[in-house]
Amino acid sequence: MIRARNLKKVFGSIVAVNSINLEIKNGEIYGFLGPNGAGKTTTIRMLTGTLKPTSGEIEILGIPLDKNEIEVKKRIGVVFEEPKLYENLRGTEFIDFIIAIYKLDREKTLAYLSELTEAFNIDYLDGFIGDYSHGMKQKLALVSVLMRRPEVVFLDEPTVGLDARSAKILKMLLEKITSEGRTIFMTTHILEIAEKMCSRIGIINRGELIAEGTLKELRKLSKTGSKSLEDLFLELTGGEEIAEIVEAL
């Protein structure tokens, strides 16, 4: 469960996130959409305790975040859009590091990890992370989080850089995770993924949550009767004139 009240983040003169409220139940896949620079990553960083909000309250799994960061961090997982890992370590050493720092059960974790690496075609863990490609790092970051079986998973554009097979497996895995009652909070620019997978969708624009609900509920918001999420998204985030702009080019 994720709950945020009047969450706000100001960077200097930029209001990156402006008083947003979120309420996401266990077992949901919540899709967080918005144009570039809308505040998605900033929101994820605040929800995962990696960035202090300017104001507002956050509760994860019923635990207030600001007082119990460490307890919360043990039970959640986050994969950022840019997979920045320790480049000097080998993949195996990184996994060992994660196991030790989260004090996980080695046997169980490694057993599950080997299933995950097989599924995602990861056969390069012996190499140095500095030698990996973007997608290889992304997959390592992903399995290092999933192997812990976190109760809430935050994913910032998880399919970027993944090959078609890995992306498909990820999508199926996410569905399985939610069927176990675990929660997923995901940002994406691929509206098709949001449309197909997410039980609820929030749209953020310039730091403000401008629409929220199931796909059906969102459709009702449309003044022009947009049917697809793409049209709806563009209508809500001010992209109606796209056709004219392209025409003018």
Added chain:
Amino acid sequence: MSEIFLLLKYTIKNRGKGGKISKFLSPILPFFFMLVFGVPVGAFAYKILPPVNIYIPAIVPDGYTLMDGIVSLIIIILSFLFFLGYSPMIIFTLFENDNVPFLLSLPVKRISIFAVSSYDALVTAGVPAWYVVSFPIIYAIILKISPVVPVLSFIFYIVLLIAISNLFAMVLSRYVSRTGAKRGGMIVYFITLFLYLIIYTPLSSTNKQNLVEFAQKLKGLFNISLSPFLPSTWLINGMKGNFSGLFYLLALSLFLYVLTYQLSKGMDFYVEKRGERKKVRFTPFSMPLLRKDWLYFKREPMNLYLVGFSLLFPLIMFTGSRDPFAILIMGVAIAGMYVPMLTAGLYTIERKSCPLPLTFPQNPSGALLTKAILPTFTFSLIALILSIPAVVKEPLTIILIVWFPLLYYSLSLFTLYLLLSRPSRDLTKKNILALWEMLLMEFITVMISSMIYLVGGLYISTLKGSEQKLLHLMSKHPVLFHALGIGLPTIAIIMLVLLTGFFRGKIKRMGDRICV
């Protein structure tokens, strides 16, 4: 050609941040090095070479003088160092350079990109060549010939060396991984720096007489070093005004350049990893934070250099020195620079992987405080070794030596405090600390350590009668003598304790500044 200058300009501009002076300096840096290294060595050579310009058929092959023999050895050694340091450095600058993918997308020839990075590398790794830059002129003066052929021969010899190094780098870049190239390059680079240190110390103490003696021992070597098949021998011939030497050099370097150019067309700047896949093996980590630092420490070649230099330099400089405390203070002065650099390096790996360190179920200040452990331990160990002469001379000084860990721990914490106070830094630099920060820490370290080790050491030696300097003070003003001898070190130690507490408290509160 204009393409290369454009790229070079862009590379220098892009380096940015360095300020006007360094931007202006970097293109002329090689010439600056040439003056700094070339002139003193030239003056030295001009003094010692003329007397050995003699034929000694028993020692040196036909047609060559003893001077030729000695110079050929010097040139071969320096060429080897040049080659060893330079070619990995080219790869290093190619792979280190994040702009290469962008450069490759530009409509420029690959050889231009390669040329720019090899020029960049030449600035740092070309030093060996500058040592002997004056030799053709000195030859011309000694032999009383026109300097044209000697100078041209020298230029083409350098061109040839550059060509060989480039060719080697090009071939090597096909067989090493990104990480491997970087690491290999740095290791070789630092090994050559060591070699200088080791070669230079005894060389600078030789004088004229034992140069001939020295040469006698090298008898067999000259037959090899003056072999007619070696380019260095062509250079010697050229420096003696011989056209054939110049011709061979010109021909071979031209040939190698054509070869390099041809090879560069099919060149990949991205190299993939080769060789056997190792078995995937997991090993349990206890103390994960420290272990992670240790792996970085072990794998970053610069650290090898920091440690090696801190240990060897004081030993080489002061072998046979009568004052064992001079060695210690020298060691402390070096550690005053390198403890901060090592700490900063450990801090950088955390910064580079942000915001990952913030996701762990731990207070980030724990990871930060861990950064002080390895530098403290390593440099305390070095200090312990360097203090052996002092302890042998005066066993009681052990009560001073035990404070080294505290000194280095507080220094390391000081570094972390400075880093966190101004967290936005250019992380691509090798040393992310500013000059004023380095100087500040060096100053404080030397001040405090002098109070403990110089004053304390002198006090103990005087008490024990192995040192006379302060006897006068001891007999005339015993109270002042004891007050200073015990008081200053005690004050310094109390200061260290207080500083350590202060910095620890600050760092604990600044934990989340690890990522900005």
